[in-house]
Amino acid sequence: MTPVTTMDAMTSTATSPATLATTPDRRQALAFRHVSKQFGRADGASLEVLRDISFDVPAGSVVSILGPSGSGKSTLLNMAAGLLAPDQGRVLVLGHETTGKTTDAVDWSRLGYMFQDDRLLPWRSALANVGLALESGPIGRRAWRERAQAQLALVGLGDFASAYPHQLSGGMRSRVALARSLVTEPDILLMDEPFSRLDAQTRTTMHTELLRIHRERNMSIVFVTHDVEEAVILADHIVMFSPRPGRVHTELAVDLPHPRLGTPEAQALVAELRAAIAGMSADWVI
Numbered sequence: 001m002t003p004v005t006t007m008d009a010m011t012s013t014a015t016s017p018a019t020l021a022t023t024p025d026r027r028q029a030l031a032f033r034h035v036s037k038q039f040g041r042a043d044g045a046s047l048e049v050l051r052d053i054s055f056d057v058p059a060g061s062v063v064s065i066l067g068p069s070g071s072g073k074s075t076l077l078n079m080a081a082g083l084l085a086p087d088q089g090r091v092l093v094l095g096h097e098t099t100g101k102t103t104d105a106v107d108w109s110r111l112g113y114m115f116q117d118d119r120l121l122p123w124r125s126a127l128a129n130v131g132l133a134l135e136s137g138p139i140g141r142r143a144w145r146e147r148a149q150a151q152l153a154l155v156g157l158g159d160f161a162s163a164y165p166h167q168l169s170g171g172m173r174s175r176v177a178l179a180r181s182l183v184t185e186p187d188i189l190l191m192d193e194p195f196s197r198l199d200a201q202t203r204t205t206m207h208t209e210l211l212r213i214h215r216e217r218n219m220s221i222v223f224v225t226h227d228v229e230e231a232v233i234l235a236d237h238i239v240m241f242s243p244r245p246g247r248v249h250t251e252l253a254v255d256l257p258h259p260r261l262g263t264p265e266a267q268a269l270v271a272e273l274r275a276a277i278a279g280m281s282a283d284w285v286i
């Protein structure tokens with residue numbers, strides 16, 4: 001596993017990428033090895049977004065990528081999902097390298113992706129939204145409806161299968177989106193600020209739900225956020241990025257029991273991370 005800094009050593013600078021192994025390891029759900037990425041800009045210049053990113057997501061863990069706006073968090077998730085290729089470095093998904101091409105050996109059905117906006121189709125019921133990924137697959141209509149119904153029950157919406165998105169609250173829509181990302185029973189769930197548009201109370205409920213589902217399913221979760229408290233509440237490991245170009249500033253293990261919200265230990269860690277951010281740069285913008 002990637003060496004991690006301890007809580008006490010947290011304000012030290014990034015783990016040295018040179019110390020990281022380069023051999024694919026199937027115990028790692030995801031592995032990023034010296035990943036860099038630039039985008040071309042309209043004026044012909046290039047924008048360096050990620051620089052020499054190396055860390056692992058151990059199978060079954062919850063890893064939070066914590067970083068300011070523009071530090072390349074979504075870009076990195078898109079690489080893990082095979083939607084983008086790194087310019088330099090390697091991205092390994094369940095031991096297989098992805099290069100952003102359809103010829104990659106990765107079994108993409110083992111990944112789920114939940115976005116910041118729920119992206120529900122307004123003309124489809126909750127059940128039909130959840131079952132979308134199964135519809136064109138080999139399982140029959142009855143089987144996909146049963147699977148989709150089971151996911152809705154898992155997120156507490158078993159009685160809302162026939163409701164349409166406009167008939168649901170923000171929190172309920174978020175649950176439907178979560179059910180949709182779980183319907184293929186993925187081994188890895190990529191989550192890009194999925195609860196950032198919810199009110200504080202609903203967000204807390206979703207954190208509890210997510211941790212419960214994680215205990216039941218034991219999938220690996222990569223949770224992108226710029227909210228320090230959210231990272232501390234959810235994650236086993238936090239990888240904190242510096243402002244653009246995103247680099248691994250700090251990597252730490254969070255070895256605290258759940259639930260963490262409001263506990264003195266979690267509050268102390270939140271304060272410590274906020275102090276590290278304040279010392280890192282005045283450019284930390286959410």
Ligand SMILES: Nc1ncnc2c1ncn2[C@@H]1O[C@H](COP(=O)(O)OP(=O)(O)OP(=O)(O)O)[C@@H](O)[C@H]1O
Binds near residue numbers: 047049068071
């Ligand atoms: N396809 C693209 N083409 C050009 N520039 C891009 C592309 N995708 C992202 N960028 C730029 O790369 C930078 C990093 O974007 P990214 O969305 O990865 O950051 P982020 O850390 O997820 O930010 P936020 O927290 O605001 O979502 C941004 O400046 C963005 O404009």
